[in-house]
Amino acid sequence: MRFFSAQSTAGTVSGGVAEIAAQIESCGFGTPDFVALHFGVGLDAAELHDAARSSLGVTALHGGSSCLGIMGAAGVDIGGAGLGAFAIWDAKGSFGTSSVDLGDNAEAAAQRAGLAALEHAGRPGEIPEMVWITVAPGCEEQVIAGLRSVVGADTLIVGGSSADNDVSGKWAQFGPDALHSNGLVITVLFPSVPVASVYQSGYAPTGASGVVTRVEGRRVFEIDNRPASEVLHDWSGGAVSLADEEPHSILAEATLWPLGRVTRQVAGVPFHLLAHPAVAHTDGAIDLFASVFEGDRLWQMQGSADSLVARAGRVAAQSRQNAGNQISGALVVYCGGCMLAVRDRMEEVSAGIKAELGDIPWLGVFTFGEQGAPAGDVAKHGNLMISCTVFSADDV
Structure with a gap:
C-alpha cells in the first residue's frame, strides 16, 4: 500500500492540476486507487473538476473546498487558491466514491450516496473500514444518520463540511461524475492496513x-x-x-x-x-x-490561541499512538473558524502536526463543520473540532 500527498502553489486551475498530476506521476505507481482533492475557492470548482477528471484518471475522485486553502507535508497554503491532493495505491484494497445533491431530504440522499459508493468499490452490502465525507454545511446530522443506515452505527465516518472564505456559500463538493454546491461526496475505504482516528477540540x-x-x-x-x-x-x-x-x-x-x-x-x-x-x-x-x-x-x-495551536499536534500524536506508532499516511481536518482565529500561527500548527506524524504523506483541510468519532463513541458532527486519521504501515 502506498500513499502520497501533493500540493500546488500555482494559483490557477490549469497550473495547479498539472503540478499535482506531475507529482503523482513521479511516484511511478500508476493511476491511484483514490485521490482526495481539496482546494481554496479562489480556484473555480467546475474548471477544477473537469481538469482533475481528465488529468488524474482516477475513478475514486473526491473533491471539496476548504477555507482559504490547505496544509500538508509541504507546509501551509492559505492564500485563497491552495490546492492539495492525498493519493492512495492499494492493490489489496477497495475504494469507491459517489456524490449527490442533498435536496430536501439529506438523510435519504446520504443513503443513496452510501449505496452507490459501495457499488463503485465493488463491495455492495459490506462494511467499510472508514468513510471519508465532504458535505455542504447545514444538515450534517441527517447525513450521518443516512450513512449509518447503510454502513452501520460503528463504522468510522470522518471528514468535514466544505467551506469558503467568508460563509457566503461559495463552497463546493464533487465526486467522479458531478459537481455540487449543496451536495455530499463520500468515499468508502477498504484499505489493506488498519486505520486509527482521533476527534477532539482545543x-x-x-x-x-x-x-x-x-x-x-x-x-x-x-x-x-x-x-x-x-x-x-x-x-x-x-x-x-x-x-x-x-x-x-x-x-x-x-x-x-x-x-x-x-x-x-x-x-x-x-x-x-x-x-x-x-x-x-x-x-x-x-x-x-x-x-x-x-x-x-x-x-x-x-479556548485560546495557544490551545488551538497546540491541540492539533496532540491529536496527531494520539492517533499515531493508537495505530501502534508505525504509520504511512494521514488525513487531518482542522476547523476553518479555528484556522481564521490563529491564521498568523498556522505554520506552528502545521509544524506541530508534522513533528508528531513524522516524514509521511498527509493532507489537512479547513472546514465549516467536522465529522468524526469521539473516543469510544459513534460518529458525530461538531464545530471547532480537529481530527487526525492515520493509516498504519504495511508491516504493522
Missing part, C-alpha cells in the same frame, strides 16, 4: 451551563427560559455581543466562546461536542452551526 468548560428550553432546528431561542443571546453574552463576560437593530454575525466573537454538549465520559472526563454560535438575532435567538435539542444542557466553553 476548548475547556468554564463551569457555566444551562438547559435549552426553546429551539427550532439550529436556532436556539431560550436557555433556562432566557433569551439565548443574553445568556451567551453573560457567560462570555460580554465577549459575544448582542444584536442591535439588525441580526449580526457573531462567528468571529464566538470562536473562542462556543457552546458544548457532554456526549459521554472518557476515563471519567466529560467529552464536549461543540456548536459554534453564528448569528445573534434581535429577538434574542442565536443560530448555531450544529443542531441541539430541547432539554440539552449547554456548557460555555472557552
Whole structure:
C-alpha cells in the first residue's frame, strides 16, 4: 500500500492540476486507487473538476473546498487558491466514491450516496473500514444518520463540511461524475492496513451551563427560559455581543466562546461536542452551526490561541499512538473558524502536526463543520473540532 500527498502553489486551475498530476506521476505507481482533492475557492470548482477528471484518471475522485486553502507535508497554503491532493495505491484494497445533491431530504440522499459508493468499490452490502465525507454545511446530522443506515452505527465516518472564505456559500463538493454546491461526496475505504482516528477540540468548560428550553432546528431561542443571546453574552463576560437593530454575525466573537454538549465520559472526563454560535438575532435567538435539542444542557466553553495551536499536534500524536506508532499516511481536518482565529500561527500548527506524524504523506483541510468519532463513541458532527486519521504501515 502506498500513499502520497501533493500540493500546488500555482494559483490557477490549469497550473495547479498539472503540478499535482506531475507529482503523482513521479511516484511511478500508476493511476491511484483514490485521490482526495481539496482546494481554496479562489480556484473555480467546475474548471477544477473537469481538469482533475481528465488529468488524474482516477475513478475514486473526491473533491471539496476548504477555507482559504490547505496544509500538508509541504507546509501551509492559505492564500485563497491552495490546492492539495492525498493519493492512495492499494492493490489489496477497495475504494469507491459517489456524490449527490442533498435536496430536501439529506438523510435519504446520504443513503443513496452510501449505496452507490459501495457499488463503485465493488463491495455492495459490506462494511467499510472508514468513510471519508465532504458535505455542504447545514444538515450534517441527517447525513450521518443516512450513512449509518447503510454502513452501520460503528463504522468510522470522518471528514468535514466544505467551506469558503467568508460563509457566503461559495463552497463546493464533487465526486467522479458531478459537481455540487449543496451536495455530499463520500468515499468508502477498504484499505489493506488498519486505520486509527482521533476527534477532539482545543476548548475547556468554564463551569457555566444551562438547559435549552426553546429551539427550532439550529436556532436556539431560550436557555433556562432566557433569551439565548443574553445568556451567551453573560457567560462570555460580554465577549459575544448582542444584536442591535439588525441580526449580526457573531462567528468571529464566538470562536473562542462556543457552546458544548457532554456526549459521554472518557476515563471519567466529560467529552464536549461543540456548536459554534453564528448569528445573534434581535429577538434574542442565536443560530448555531450544529443542531441541539430541547432539554440539552449547554456548557460555555472557552479556548485560546495557544490551545488551538497546540491541540492539533496532540491529536496527531494520539492517533499515531493508537495505530501502534508505525504509520504511512494521514488525513487531518482542522476547523476553518479555528484556522481564521490563529491564521498568523498556522505554520506552528502545521509544524506541530508534522513533528508528531513524522516524514509521511498527509493532507489537512479547513472546514465549516467536522465529522468524526469521539473516543469510544459513534460518529458525530461538531464545530471547532480537529481530527487526525492515520493509516498504519504495511508491516504493522
